[in-house]
Amino acid sequence: MTTRDALLTHLVHAVQSLTHPARVAVDGPPAAGKTTLADELAALLRGRGHPVVRATIDDYLHPPARRYARGEFTAESCYFDTHDHRRLSREVLDPLRPGDGVLIVDGVFLLRPELVDRWDLSIFVSVGLDRTVERAVVRESPTSTRADVERRWRERYLPAQRLYFTRDAPTERAHIVVHNDDPRHPAWTYRNGASSRPHRTGSSVNPADSPHNQ
Template structure:
């Protein structure tokens, strides 16, 4: 019998507690759009929070300005993969400070994509033994992957992700047709570029099939 979602979440939380890093444990929750990354990270935070400080961050706080994100065209998959996010800010503002040689002072955000403006958020101090749960797309790309202490990749078939996006992203794009255009032209091909370069299904410590979000299937669990 396959484990339930609650059992998978409990096993993940236990795996994080077993890690013995002296610095903040930096955990990537990776996967394509609409795979369930934010929900899984939030649920993990609820399990871990009573016992350790949890730092919940996401890649949406580290966008590039729109002029950079759209410079190859609004529907460019290369633009989505290469230009969307400020990876240097993630490394210098979050992952290095929370790593083994860091001082624990991290920047929780650098940019608000909704108003296309940089934000000036005061650095925050991580407690000893804290756990960073950072969700987003493309987290195992070459610029970032060596900074994570543990990584979880959520796999969802493209058509499954698109079906979810038709509902989830309708308020953002205004019509089902616009959602489909954005996914078929930009997001799904951008994910293909990512998988071809970074091979996240092989590199992640844990890979979960989330085509059925209520019953994730363990595809890989290393270590």
């Protein structure tokens, strides 16, 4: 079993032991690997017979006029004005009823005060912020120049992540932190007392917190 397989097995067991419906957040910086991890987890759960709904915060954006009212290249506009959390709650989080399956939502800023108490299990995908820039350059190369990507990251997304860490301490709020600098060999730690909870059990790997996002 590879390290990533072991991680996914831990996550599957954590979700299976929750009372359903289960709302699962996969948070982390842009280009950290959130969507990939959420998709892999969803596929494994479906393979074990669990009905899974997948959603992403990026489907719940405010209109551009609101998103960029404070300026396009500011941390505040990215953190405060990008996503419509009320609509996410109304259309995705609130409709779940007892007996429903698993909802997995990926996206940035999912452990902010407006959302942190909505999750039965929260996973934070931690990556060195400079590493996300290089990943983004590769990912967005078909549509953007390196200079454009680097500007968006260094003037908007990364300052917004630093603001998020200062305001909300997401790695302290998450139940599980996945250290994903090497996606093939991730490490993970239980946070927020999760390892002592009967419904969120498992051994932790690499107990030192990642320094990259601090």
